[in-house]
Amino acid sequence: MSYQLRVVSVERSLFEGEVDFMVANGAEGEFGVLSRHAPMMTILKPGPLRIQETGGGPEQVLFVGGGFVEVLPERVTVLADVAEHAEEISIEAAEEARRRAQEKLAGTLSAAEETEFQNALAMAEARLRLARTRRS
Amino acid sequence: MPSFRDIVRRIDSIKNTQKITKAMQVVAATRLRRAQAAVQATRPYADKMIEVLQTVSERATEYKHPFLVRREGGRAVMILVTTDKGLCGAINVNNIRAATRYMNEHYPQGQQYVTLGRKGRDFLLRYRRNVIAEVSNLPDRPSPGQVLPAVTVALEEYTKGNTDAVLLCYAKWISTLRQEPTVRVLIPAEIPKREGGQEGPRADYIYEPEPEAVLDGLLPRYVETQVFQAVLENKASEYSAKMIAMQNATNAAGDLIDSLTLYANKVRQAGITTELMEIVSGTQAVSST
Numbered sequence: 330m331s332y333q334l335r336v337v338s339v340e341r342s343l344f345e346g347e348v349d350f351m352v353a354n355g356a357e358g359e360f361g362v363l364s365r366h367a368p369m370m371t372i373l374k375p376g377p378l379r380i381q382e383t384g385g386g387p388e389q390v391l392f393v394g395g396g397f398v399e400v401l402p403e404r405v406t407v408l409a410d411v412a413e414h415a416e417e418i419s420i421e422a423a424e425e426a427r428r429r430a431q432e433k434l435a436g437t438l439s440a441a442e443e444t445e446f447q448n449a450l451a452m453a454e455a456r457l458r459l460a461r462t463r464r465s
Numbered sequence: 466m467p468s469f470r471d472i473v474r475r476i477d478s479i480k481n482t483q484k485i486t487k488a489m490q491v492v493a494a495t496r497l498r499r500a501q502a503a504v505q506a507t508r509p510y511a512d513k514m515i516e517v518l519q520t521v522s523e524r525a526t527e528y529k530h531p532f533l534v535r536r537e538g539g540r541a542v543m544i545l546v547t548t549d550k551g552l553c554g555a556i557n558v559n560n561i562r563a564a565t566r567y568m569n570e571h572y573p574q575g576q577q578y579v580t581l582g583r584k585g586r587d588f589l590l591r592y593r594r595n596v597i598a599e600v601s602n603l604p605d606r607p608s609p610g611q612v613l614p615a616v617t618v619a620l621e622e623y624t625k626g627n628t629d630a631v632l633l634c635y636a637k638w639i640s641t642l643r644q645e646p647t648v649r650v651l652i653p654a655e656i657p658k659r660e661g662g663q664e665g666p667r668a669d670y671i672y673e674p675e676p677e678a679v680l681d682g683l684l685p686r687y688v689e690t691q692v693f694q695a696v697l698e699n700k701a702s703e704y705s706a707k708m709i710a711m712q713n714a715t716n717a718a719g720d721l722i723d724s725l726t727l728y729a730n731k732v733r734q735a736g737i738t739t740e741l742m743e744i745v746s747g748t749q750a751v752s753s754t
Contacts, residue, residue: 337510339609339693357673370521371673372682397683399517406513410609410686 330364331383333404336391338412343391347383351405353398354378354455362400369400375448375455377415378407390415392459394452411452418460427453469736472729476722483718489552490711496605497641497704503606504638504697511690518656518687521680524670528677531624532684535653538629540575542597542619543568544651544692546635546699547585549602554706556636556644557584560699563646564634565594577628579619581612581696597622605700609693616692620685623652631688635695636702642709644702649695651688 334351336344352361354376373396380389394411430450438446522533545564547557561584568576578594580586583601590596598618603611622628631652636644672679 335509335513337513339507339510339690341506342509355673367671368669369671369673370517370676370679372679397517397679397686399520406517408510408513408517408686 332362332364332402334380334407335405336378336393336407336409336412338396338409343409343412343414344380344389348380348405349383350381352377352379353393353407355398362405365402366400366405368402369398371398371400372396373398373407373409375452377455377459378409378412390459390463392418392456394455395448415459415463418456420457420460423453423456423460427457466732466735469729469733472725472732476725476729479718479722479725483715483722486711486714486718490708490715493704493708493711497701497708499605500697500701500704501638504694504701507690507694507697511694514683514687514690515657518683519659521670521676521683522656524676528680530677530680530684532652532654532688533656536629538574539572540577540628541568541572541630541632542577542579542622542628544579544581544616544619544631544633545585545589546633546692546695547580547582547588548699548703549583551584552707552710553703554710556646556702556706557582557588559644559646560634560636561585561588563648564632567632567634567648572630575628577619577622579615581615581692582699603696607693607696609689612693612696613689616689620652620688633692633695635699636706638698638701638705641705644706649691651691654684654688656687 331347331349334344334346334348335342350361350363352359354374356372356374359376360371373393375394376392378391378393380391382389392413392415393407393409396407396409396412398408399406427450430446430453433442433446434450543564545560547560551557564578564585576595578585578589578596580589580596580599580601581603586596586599586601598615600612600615619631623631630650633649633651635647637647638644670676
């Protein structure tokens with residue numbers, strides 16, 4: 330059984346096609362979606378989005394930096410704030426971003442800045458984790 | 466009367482200018498194509514976003530997000546999109562005029578501005594308008610991260626209750642020859658109705674977390690997407706306008722060269738005629754003695 334999956338970010342469309350299974354990092358933990366899943370609407374946290382396309386082939390991995398997922402029985406849509414293919418991740422840039430976020434968090438911050446940099450840190454770390462597991 | 470050499474020198478200088486305007490026209494045409502592709506690329510996200518919002522708002526009917534509530538009052542923040550560089554016809558003037566006129570008509574009491582683009586910022590600062598945030602020198606393919614901090618400032622003003630509406634003004638791209646300044650109301654947000662009275666999927670969602678939290682996350686994103694799209698569309702309009710402006714400049718330079726060449730030839734002819742007359746009258750003077 331398969332369903333339609335579409336992954337779009339503000340800048341481009343990253344994936345469109347028939348898939349058997351996908352795993353995403355939701356606000357309340359990781360979840361997988363098979364065909365005929367109950368309708369669901371959830372917020373995504375920065376993390377990997379793993380996709381198993383119909384007709385075999387290796388699993389595809391995308392990095393998603395937060396966003397929304399709409400799950401309908403025959404159709405799933407991922408609205409990503411930022412998204413890239415795992416191969417596109419630059420480890421250096423992510424490390425740099427993590428270092429900057431950590432530095433900022435060490436100082437005194439307003440509540441809004443705190444959440445902003447926490448988010449930046451979470452994104453950098455999710456990117457790194459994904460890039461490292463892919464390459465090792 | 467200017468000398469022949471002077472006119473030729475002027476023609477040469479105009480020819481150089483014409484080469485530059487011609488080059489700028491070609492560059493604008495290429496960039497226009499790229500800008501249009503960038504606008505196209507945001508469409509899927511925006512369309513999907515609207516679809517999801519429609520479904521969510523049909524479910525969470527009892528919950529009213531502040532962005533959906535119409536506030537009474539005459540204060541507004543205008544997000545004005547302009548270009549960074551000139552030489553692109555009247556689009557900046559048109560945008561600025563449309564924005565300020567709209568503000569004066571509808572929101573005379575409390576006007577604040579957020580500018581995206583140097584031209585708009587310079588104009589508003591010169592006229593001592595209240596500019597609360599600005600971004601300029603955006604690249605041809607700006608990332609959302611470069612545009613959105615300024616938008617966040619406007620949204621915060623609204624959340625804090627310092628303003629009653631958030632508006633957007635940009636040059637809508639209609640065709641290469643036509644760009645129209647357009648003012649849009651971002652907040653209170655209108656979620657476009659489904660076309661042809663279609664019903665959405667009937668099933669009830671499982672929300673993770675609650676529908677309110679999801680809608681809270683979606684609506685600011687929706688507003689941001691509209692601004693981001695407007696910035697990209699304004700880029701397309703900018704390059705269309707620049708292309709036309711440069712084409713006109715190239716043509717005008719051509720006309721000027723033609724008429725100057727004609728004038729130069731006349732001056733040269735006149736010079737030759739006078740010289741001949743001098744020689745003829747000189748020889749006549751000699752032979753008559």
